[in-house]
Structures are given as structure tokens and as C-alpha cells.
Amino acid sequence: MDVSQYLDVFIDESNEHIQSLSDNIMILEKEPENADTINEIFRAAHSLKGMAGTMGFKKMQHLTHDMENVFQEVRNDNVKVNSDLIDILFDCLDAIEGYVSTIKETSDEGSEDNAVTIKKLNDFLTKETGSDIVSEKTPEVETTVAETASETNSSDEQNDAVAYTHLPLSDDDKMKVIDELEGGANVIGITVNTSKECLLKAARAFLVYKAVEEFGEIIAYSPSAQDVEDEKFETEFSLLLQTDCDQDDIKSAIENVSEIKSAVIGPVNLDMYHENVAVQEAPDKSENPKVEKTKTILSTIDNSKEQASKTSKNAIAAANKGKPVATRTVRVDIDKLDDLMNQVSELIIAKNTLVARANSSEAEGGADLTEQIEYLERITTGLHESVMKVRMVPIESVVNKFPRMIRDLSRKLNKPMDLIMSGEETELDRTVVDQIGDPLQHLLRNSADHGIEDPKTRKMSGKPETGKIWLTAYQEGNNVIIKVKDDGAGIDTDSVLRKAIERGIVSEEEGKKLSKKEIANFLFMPSFSMAKKITDISGRGVGLDVVKSNVESLGGDVEVHSEMGVGSTFTVRLPLTLAIIQALMVEVRDEKYAIALASIQNIEYIPVTDIKYVQAKEVIYLRGTVIPLVHMDTILDCQDTEDKPEDITVVVVNKGDSSVGVVVDNLIGQQEIVIKSLGKVIEDNKYISGATILGDGEVALIIDVNSLF
Amino acid sequence: MSKSAELDATAEVKKQYIVVTLGDEFYGLDISFVDNIVRMQKITRVPKAPTHYKGVINLRGEVVPVMSIRKKMGLQEDVITNATRIIILKLQDQGFVGILVDSVNEVFSLGESEIERNFNTKDSKSNFINGIGKNEARLISLFDIDKIATEASK
Numbered sequence: 001m002d003v004s005q006y007l008d009v010f011i012d013e014s015n016e017h018i019q020s021l022s023d024n025i026m027i028l029e030k031e032p033e034n035a036d037t038i039n040e041i042f043r044a045a046h047s048l049k050g051m052a053g054t055m056g057f058k059k060m061q062h063l064t065h066d067m068e069n070v071f072q073e074v075r076n077d078n079v080k081v082n083s084d085l086i087d088i089l090f091d092c093l094d095a096i097e098g099y100v101s102t103i104k105e106t107s108d109e110g111s112e113d114n115a116v117t118i119k120k121l122n123d124f125l126t127k128e129t130g131s132d133i134v135s136e137k138t139p140e141v142e143t144t145v146a147e148t149a150s151e152t153n154s155s156d157e158q159n160d161a162v163a164y165t166h167l168p169l170s171d172d173d174k175m176k177v178i179d180e181l182e183g184g185a186n187v188i189g190i191t192v193n194t195s196k197e198c199l200l201k202a203a204r205a206f207l208v209y210k211a212v213e214e215f216g217e218i219i220a221y222s223p224s225a226q227d228v229e230d231e232k233f234e235t236e237f238s239l240l241l242q243t244d245c246d247q248d249d250i251k252s253a254i255e256n257v258s259e260i261k262s263a264v265i266g267p268v269n270l271d272m273y274h275e276n277v278a279v280q281e282a283p284d285k286s287e288n289p290k291v292e293k294t295k296t297i298l299s300t301i302d303n304s305k306e307q308a309s310k311t312s313k314n315a316i317a318a319a320n321k322g323k324p325v326a327t328r329t330v331r332v333d334i335d336k337l338d339d340l341m342n343q344v345s346e347l348i349i350a351k352n353t354l355v356a357r358a359n360s361s362e363a364e365g366g367a368d369l370t371e372q373i374e375y376l377e378r379i380t381t382g383l384h385e386s387v388m389k390v391r392m393v394p395i396e397s398v399v400n401k402f403p404r405m406i407r408d409l410s411r412k413l414n415k416p417m418d419l420i421m422s423g424e425e426t427e428l429d430r431t432v433v434d435q436i437g438d439p440l441q442h443l444l445r446n447s448a449d450h451g452i453e454d455p456k457t458r459k460m461s462g463k464p465e466t467g468k469i470w471l472t473a474y475q476e477g478n479n480v481i482i483k484v485k486d487d488g489a490g491i492d493t494d495s496v497l498r499k500a501i502e503r504g505i506v507s508e509e510e511g512k513k514l515s516k517k518e519i520a521n522f523l524f525m526p527s528f529s530m531a532k533k534i535t536d537i538s539g540r541g542v543g544l545d546v547v548k549s550n551v552e553s554l555g556g557d558v559e560v561h562s563e564m565g566v567g568s569t570f571t572v573r574l575p576l577t578l579a580i581i582q583a584l585m586v587e588v589r590d591e592k593y594a595i596a597l598a599s600i601q602n603i604e605y606i607p608v609t610d611i612k613y614v615q616a617k618e619v620i621y622l623r624g625t626v627i628p629l630v631h632m633d634t635i636l637d638c639q640d641t642e643d644k645p646e647d648i649t650v651v652v653v654n655k656g657d658s659s660v661g662v663v664v665d666n667l668i669g670q671q672e673i674v675i676k677s678l679g680k681v682i683e684d685n686k687y688i689s690g691a692t693i694l695g696d697g698e699v700a701l702i703i704d705v706n707s708l709f
Numbered sequence: 710m711s712k713s714a715e716l717d718a719t720a721e722v723k724k725q726y727i728v729v730t731l732g733d734e735f736y737g738l739d740i741s742f743v744d745n746i747v748r749m750q751k752i753t754r755v756p757k758a759p760t761h762y763k764g765v766i767n768l769r770g771e772v773v774p775v776m777s778i779r780k781k782m783g784l785q786e787d788v789i790t791n792a793t794r795i796i797i798l799k800l801q802d803q804g805f806v807g808i809l810v811d812s813v814n815e816v817f818s819l820g821e822s823e824i825e826r827n828f829n830t831k832d833s834k835s836n837f838i839n840g841i842g843k844n845e846a847r848l849i850s851l852f853d854i855d856k857i858a859t860e861a862s863k
Contacts, residue, residue, distance in 0.1 A: 346770045591754065636756040678765060679774040680803045682758045691753070691765055691772040699753040699765050699772055 007107060010055050012331065014100045017044045017051075018093060019400060025089050026403050032081035042071040048096065057109040060099040066121045067092050073125060088124055090404070091117050173220040173240075178270065180219060180242050187219065187268045188247060191238040192254060195261045202231045204259050209239070211253045216243025235261075240268055334430060337391055344380070344387050345580070345674040351380045352695030384580065392427040395473055395482070398437040399424055402444055402471065409448045416466040417452050419444070423473035428480050432554050432574055436482070439547040439558075443484040443570045444469065446544065451488030451568055461565060463487065479556075479598060480576055485569040491562035493519045520560045524548040547572075555689075557706065559656055581675060583692075585668035585700065586651065589638045592700040593664075594673050594692055599705045601652045601659060603667065608646055620650065620661055627652060627661045630708050635687060653705045660708050675702065723818040726842065728849055729796065729810040731779060736810070737817065737842055737849040738796060744805065745797040746813055749789055763787075766807060768797060775807035778852075781860060782837060787811075800858045808857070817844060824851065 021044045027037045049064035067089070073079040095114040102110040180187050192208055194201050205228045212218060220240040223233050243250070247265045254263040354376065358369050399421060406419040428436070452458075452467030459465055470485040493516045500506050500522045506514070524544045547570075551558045555575045562568035575581070575598075583594040584603075604622065611618050611629065618629040629650065633640075650661040673692040678685060678701075689704035726737035727746075745768070752764040752775055761780040765772050775795055779787050787793070792812035797805055824840040837860070839853035 342770070349770060638756075676772040678755065679772060679805065681776075681806060682755055682762055682765075682774050685755065685757055687757060688755060693767045693770060693772070697767050698751055699767050701753065701755060701765075 006055065007103070010051055011100060011104050013051060014048060014096075017048045018097055018100065020044045021048075021093055021096075022090075022404050023400065025086060025093070026407065028081055029083070029086045029407070035075075038071060038074055042068065042075060045071060052099075052109075057099065057103065059113045060096060060109050063092060063095055063099075063114055063118055066118050070121055070125055079125065085124060088117070088120050090408075092121065176219050177240060177268070181268070181270045185242050186244055187240055187242050188250075189238065189240050189266055189268045190250070190254065191236060191264045193261045193263070194235050195259050201233070201235075202229050204257060205229075205233075205237055207257045208254050208260065208263075211257060212239065212241055212250060214253070215245040215250050216241050218242075332390075337387075337430070340387055341391065344384050347380050348384060348580075348672070348674060349693050349695070349697075351376055353697065356695040388429075388580065391430050393430050393433050394425045394427050395433055395436070395480075396424040398433055398440065399471060399473075402441070405441065406444065406448060406469065409445065413448065413454075415448070415452050415454050417448060417469060418466055419469050419471060421471045426473040426475055426480055428574060428576065435550065435554055436572075436574065439550045439572065440471070440482065440484065442544070442547045443572070444471065447484055447486040447488065447568070447570075451486035451490075453489050457489075475576065480574045482572040482574065483569055484572075485567060487567040490564040490566055490568050491520050491523070491560070492564060493562075496520065496522055517559075517561070520562055523560065524558070557655070581673060583671055583673045583702070584651065585671050585694075586632075586649075586664040587666035587668055588632045588636055588664055589641065591636070591638070592668065592694065592698070593632070593636075594671075594700055594702045595651060595653065595662070595705060596702070597670065599653045599655065601654045604650045604652065604661070605647045606650055608644070608648060611648075622652070622661075625659065627659050629661045629663055631663045632703075633663075633665070635708075653708070655706055655709050658709060660705075662703075662705075662708065673700075673702070723820045726817050726819055726849070726851065727796070728814040728817050729794070730812045730814060731782075731784060731810060735814070735847055735849045737819070737851045738798075739852075739854055740816060742798050742800070742854045743796055744799040747795050747797065747807075749793040749795065749809075763809060766795065768805065768807075771805065773797060773805045773807050775809060778808045778810070778837070778857070798854065798857070800854070803858055806857075817842070817849070819844065819849075819851075 024037045024041045045068045052060040222238045410417045455465040468487045472483045558572045582597040675690045688701045690702045725740040754764040763775045794813045795807040819842045838850045840851040842849040
């Protein structure tokens with residue numbers, strides 16, 4: 001079978017299973033007896049094995065098979081979970097990940113057969129169980145999903161109560177069947193089982209339907225055709241066919257469809273689906289010996305329906321367990337989304353143009369036009385929101401690898417520590433999420449290595465031996481805040497300052513004036529490592545400055561707050577989206593500029609006489625705080641004007657805890673703006689972070705508020 | 710155009726150039742780098758940008774920087790007239806860059822034999838020229854696009 005076209009699906013699904021394995025093994029380490037988790041792991045390993053087998057990746061199949069064996073034993077309580085096992089399992093996981101990434105690059109699993117890992121697995125098994133495990137699957141393994149499914153399966157094979165004899169049909173379908181039967185037509189039931197490894201069940205089922213339709217008319221489906229199309233079935237589906245053809249012909253036609261394990265065919269009689277008709281003689285008793293039994297089971301349709309729906313409910317529950325996060329998704333190339341976004345941006349600009357036009361031509365009786373434009377406005381806003389939402393993904397995809405990382409670090413550093421995560425569901429623009437992983441990893445490693453003390457020191461300072469690291473994410477206005485906090489030693493500002501003076505970053509005198517916060521921020525300077533010795537975890541001085549530049553390139557910022565002996569908190573602030581923001585449009589001379597609304601604290605009109613001077617710098621004193629003033633016209637090299645106004649317009653912006661008053665000439669108003677790059681050649685501009693296109697097609701620049709501090 | 714196409718077929722491989730004017734002189738731009746030619750429109754000044762940048766314009770929803778090739782070559786300040794055009798170049802690394810010219814005349818095909826590569830002027834503007842095309846009575850200075858590109862990023 002040519003499987004190359006399924007490679008993408010295989011890689012995506014493998015990664016999902018690997019993630020699920022990783023998560024569950026973590027849980028298992030904490031709760032070795034958790035049966036749900038063990039089942040979950042078993043299922044994931046089993047799926048991986050099946051997928052690898054189908055795709056012909058023998059080595060990967062071998063490894064996952066042995067993993068499955070181990071879990072089989074764990075499930076049967078023959079083996080107890082201990083930390084050795086967890087280590088081995090993580091080794092296996094790394095090996096599988098290795099396979100998948102090799103497959104991703106070369107479409108082949110490579111030559112590494114991970115014999116050592118497999119041997120470790122088997123040795124463990126031998127040791128724990130005292131005997132060699134038969135590596136063949138036990139029958140129980142076959143029934144991977146749920147008891148209910150296995151019930152149907154096994155009953156199937158014994159031909160005891162074949163599914164087609166008691167299908168949960170809708171009333172309409174029931175009537176149809178009864179009509180056909182009473183009209184003397186020959187109706188047969190077919191129950192088909194796909195093989196377990198079948199990847200495209202829906203497609204196989206469709207082929208079966210097509211094959212069967214050659215022989216007659218399909219009267220009823222179970223599960224419904226729609227459910228089958230959506231793969232909402234385990235391995236089995238049934239249908240009722242009105243036909244005069246030979247059953248063996250039909251059977252062989254069905255079984256010719258690949259990946260179909262078996263098909264059971266038999267005639268259907270009125271008893272099976274007739275509500276009121278009492279026991280009647282079956283039309284062909286000799287061919288259908290199980291009717292007697294079925295009769296007793298299904299004395300009334302209602303009964304059977306109830307039972308069937310119960311079974312299917314259980315099956316669904318079981319299926320849900322198997323895929324805990326089965327949201328219905330379509331994978332879309334990010335480039336396509338970018339295109340869509342660009343087009344929406346253009347639409348918004350075009351709409352803004354129309355709005356501007358309508359306003360200017362209102363005298364000519366544009367009431368109708370205005371109405372239409374308002375309608376258009378509603379549509380574009382809605383469209384914009386939807387496209388934005390499409391681009392938003394939870395940060396979960398990035399942070400879910402961290403618990404494993406902290407666990408490994410904890411063992412490596414011999415410091416017990418826990419990672420407590422919250423807010424994984426917080427959503428961010430896809431581009432931001434893709435790039436935030438590295439900075440966060442740096443911060444966590446930093447906390448684990450430098451923040452958390454070794455258990456002895458912790459005990460001496462009266463802290464619990466196990467260190468704690470919190471990773472918290474939440475949305476705040478137009479920003480997403482991600483905090484990495486630890487309860488470790490905190491930052492020794494004195495030694496940071498000493499180092500800064502040593503490096504010549506500040507003079508001793510300047511150093512005395514600095515606040516603790518300012519000193520802590522030295523840590524973000526390039527090649528400023530505080531680690532006394534270099535470890536392979538952190539301490540090469542390439543950590544925090546990279547974090548800072550990465551975060552800043554995403555339009556965010558990072559701050560540190562620390563208290564000696566209590567711990568440190570790194571706060572990363574990121575814009576919710578990079579593409580479209582709410583902005584305040586201002587005028588400086590005759591030029592228009594945009595200031596991101598999120599950074600604006602308030603707007604004040606101040607009489608010129610209220611301007612005070614501190615160290616020869618202009619400030620205003622506003623409700624108890626001193627705010628330095630920045631004149632936009634000087635910063636932006638505008639020409640001086642003659643007229644000096646009596647009042648100045650001050651837009652107070654803030655960054656972290658500090659505020660600056662930005663003096664502008666005029667306020668235009670609030671507007672939703674689409675952020676555009678200035679073009680590569682002049683992108684590197686200190687005061688301008690980008691540009692936007694206004695309704696009249698003019699370009700306005702966006703002021704980078706951070707540069708004013 | 711059909712004439713030049715015929716010539717292409719018969720003689721050596723010819724390149725097409727867009728002929729523009731700066732003052733009284735004719736300049737040629739390799740057409741393969743030209744994305745678009747637009748009329749003069751409002752240019753938004755970008756504070757703190759290098760002085761040879763006039764600012765940015767809106768080109769079909771994209772923000773494109775516009776530079777003054779006159780300023781770069783040490784010529785007089787641009788005089789904006791009705792004939793002024795912005796030639797949008799598509800550069801490999803720098804993306805779109807617009808340059809201001811006084812007017813756009815025509816498209817011309819030149820073969821290598823019609824281009825004089827050896828010339829000697831000590832003028833700073835010759836830095837941007839890598840050949841002089843001879844066409845009947847006119848001389849057309851050919852812009853070195855690579856040079857413009859590297860200058861653009863300075």
C-alpha cells in the first residue's frame with residue numbers, strides 16, 4: 001500500500017499520542033495506581049503501534065509493541081510502577097520522538113533500532129514478573145477500547161446476536177423495513193467489521209456501501225451514514241439491504257474491500273423489527289438458527305432501542321476517553337491564514353475609505369449610503385474577529401512539554417521540585433505562540449537551576465524541601481501575561497551590582513542610586529551571567545538577554561521582581577495579537593500618528609503654567625505623581641510653530657510602573673488600525689514601531705511608546 | 710514592443726529598460742526589477758529615517774518606503790510636478806522600495822553591444838551607473854540595481 005500521502009496525518013497523530021503519553025506518564029509517576037491513566041497510556045501506545053505498523057515502520061512498531069507489553073503487565077497488576085520504569089518509559093518516548101522526527105525529515109524511520117532501550121524494557125519486565133513475557137498479544141489486548149466494545153465484538157464472532165438483528169433504527173427506518181418485509185421483499189442484514197489497524201474507516205465503509213449497492217437497495221444504516229462518514233464508530237457497522245442476490249456473492253464483494261476483517265450476512269425477518277407482531281415463524285429457520293435467541297432478547301423494539309442506545313452511549317464514552325481532547329479541527333497552513341488576514345485588513349481599509357467618503361458627501365442625501373456602510377461595517381468587524389480567532393491558539397501546545405522538562409531537570413540537579421501550571425488555555429496569536437517557547441524554556445531552566453536551592457539549604461531556611469515553580473498565564477486587557485515564579489533564593493542584588501560595577505556597566509556612585517528593580521534588570525544585559533559555575537542547563541550568560549530580545553521582537557517586554565530568600569518572578573507581557581490593535585490617533589503639527597490604546601493610562605489638558613521643572617526637565621504633578629513630559633514635536637523633528645497654546649494635550653502612557661506624559665498637538669480619536677511593517681530598509685527606527693493605512697489611503701506611523709522611557 | 714521582440718529574435722539577447730528622466734538626463738532601469746510605476750501621492754515622512762528617504766507610501770495596502778535617488782546622487786532636490794512618478798522596485802533582500810523620478814518615458818531594448826561599460830567620471834552619481842546605453846542620438850545611463858539595493862539599506 002502506498003502510504004506516503006498519509007505521512008502528514010501519521011506525523012501529526014504520532015505527535016499527539018506522544019504528548020498524551022508524556023502527560024500521562026507524568027501523572028502515573030505521581031499516582032502509580034491510577035487505572036485510568038494506565039489505560040490511557042496503553043491506548044496511546046497501542047495506537048502508535050498500529051499506526052507505525054500500517055505505515056511500515058517496523059522498528060518503531062517493535063518499540064511501541066514492547067512498551068505495550070509492559071503496560072499490559074501493569075494493567076494486570078503483575079508489575080508495579082516505580083521510578084525506574086518511569087525513566088525507561090521516558091527513554092522510550094524520546095526514542096519514539098526520534099523516530100517521528102527522522103520520519104518527518106526523511107520519510108523513513110532511519111536505522112537506529114534503539115536496542116538498548118528495548119532491552120531495558122524487557123529486562124525490567126523479566127525482573128519484575130520473574131518470567132519472560134509472551135510477546136504475543138493476549139486476547140484482552142485486542143479489546144483495547146472498552147468493555148462494551150469487546151462485548152459486541154465477541155458476541156459477533158460467536159454469531160450469537162449479530163448486530164444487524166437488533167439495530168437501533170429510527171422509527172422511519174423501522175417502518176421502511178416493515179413495509180419492505182410485509183410487501184414480500186427479501187431483506188438481508190449485513191454487519192461488517194473493519195480491521196483494527198484500519199486508518200480510513202469512513203473511506204472503507206463508503207467502499208462497502210458502494211459494493212453493496214450493486215446488489216440492491218440499502219434500506220437502513222447503523223450507525224447512520226453521517227456518523228459513519230464522521231468515523232463515529234469503533235470497528236463495526238451494519239446495514240439492511242433489500243436484495244434478491246445471493247448472500248455469498250455479497251459477502252465476497254464486501255470482503256474484497258481492503259482492511260475489512262469480516263462481514264456477517266443473514267436474512268432479516270419481521271420479528272426483528274416488528275413491534276406488535278408476536279412471535280411468528282421465521283421465513284427460513286434452518287438458515288437462521290439464532291432467531292430464537294434474538295426473539296427473547298428483543299421482545300419489543302423499545303427494549304432493544306434502549307439497550308442499543310445504552311451500548312452506544314457507553315461506546316461513545318469509551319471513545320471519548322480514548323481521545324480526551326478530540327476537538328474537531330482542520331489543519332490550515334499558516335500562510336493561508338496570513339493571506340486571509342491581509343485580505344481582511346484590506347477590506348477594513350476599503351471600508352474606512354467608504355466611511356470617510358460617506359461623511360463628506362452626507363449633504364447629498366447619503367442617508368441610504370450611510371446605512372449600507374454601517375451594515376458593511378458590522379460585517380467587516382465580524383469577519384475580522386473571526387479571522388483573528390482562527391489565528392488564536394492556546395499556549396498549551398507550547399507549555400505542555402515543560403512538566404517533563406522540569407522533571408528531568410529535577411533528577412539531573414538532584415533538587416526535588418514541582419511545576420505548577422495554570423492558564424494553559426490562554427490564547428495567543430499563532431505567530432506569538434510559535435516563538436514564545438524558547439524564552440519560556442530559558443526562564444524555567446533559569447528558575448530550576450539558579451532559583452531553587454538544593455534541599456539542604458531549603459531545609460535550613462525553613463522551606464519545604466521540594467521547590468516550587470509556577471507558570472501562570474492570563475489575559476489582561478490587550479495583553480497576555482505569562483509569569484514564571486519560583487520560591488527559591490531570589491536574586492542577590494548586591495552581588496549583581498558588584499558584577500555590574502566590575503564589568504564597567506555602571507560606576508560605583510551611579511550604582512548607589514539604583515533601585516533594586518533597576519539592578520535586577522542588569523540580568524537582561526548581554527553576557528551577564530550570575531552562575532558561579534557553568535552547567536549545561538544554564539549559566540553561559542546567553543539566557544536572559546536572549547529572552548529579552550525574543551520577547552521584545554514579539555512586541556512584548558519582560559520584567560523581573562525578586563525578593564531575597566523568598567523567590568523571583570519573571571513577568572512576560574505579550575500583545576494578544578500582532579496584526580490589529582486599537583489605537584488613539586493624534587496629530588503632531590500636520591502629521592498623524594497612532595499610539596497603542598493599551599499603553600495609554602489617561603489623557604489630560606494641562607495649562608502651560610502648570611509645567612514644573614525638576615533637574616531642568618519638564619514634569620507635571622498629577623494627582624500625587626510626578627510625570628516627566630516628552631514633547632512629540634521635538635522627538636519627531638517637527639518644525640517649530642509660532643503659536644504657543646495656553647493648554648497642552650498630554651497623553652499619559654505607562655510601561656510597567658512608570659509613566660510618561662506625551663505632549664501632542666491634537667487628538668483625533670480612537671480607531672482600529674492594521675499594523676504594517678515600515679519596509680525592511682527603514683524598519684530599524686527607534687521611535688516608530690510600524691505604520692498603518694488610514695481610511696483615506698494615507699499612511700500614518702505608530703509611535704513606539706516603549707522608546708520614550 | 711513588437712519591434713523589440715523581433716530584434717530579440719534576430720540579434721543577441723536584449724534586455725528591456727524603462728527609460729526615466731532626472732533633470733535633463735535619461736536613465737534606464739532594468740525592467741525585471743520594476744514591479745510597478747505609480748503616480749506621485751502623499752508621502753508620509755518618517756522621522757529619524759535616513760535623509761535620502763522621503764518617507765513611506767501606501768501601495769495597495771502595503772507600506773513601501775520611497776527614496777530620493779536625486780538626493781542620493783547629489784543632484785538638486787526633487788521638484789514634484791505632474792509628471793513625477795514613483796518607480797516601485799522589487800529587490801531581493803529589501804523587498805519593495807520606491808524611487809522618485811521626474812518622468813517616465815518609454816521602454817527600450819538594449820543589447821550588450823549597445824552598452825558602453827568603460828567610462829570614467831569621478832562624479833559621485835556614477836556610483837549608481839554601470840553602463841551607458843547608446844540609442845540613436847540619446848545616451849541612457851543605466852542604473853546598477855544591486856548598488857541601489859545596498860545603498861537602500863544604508
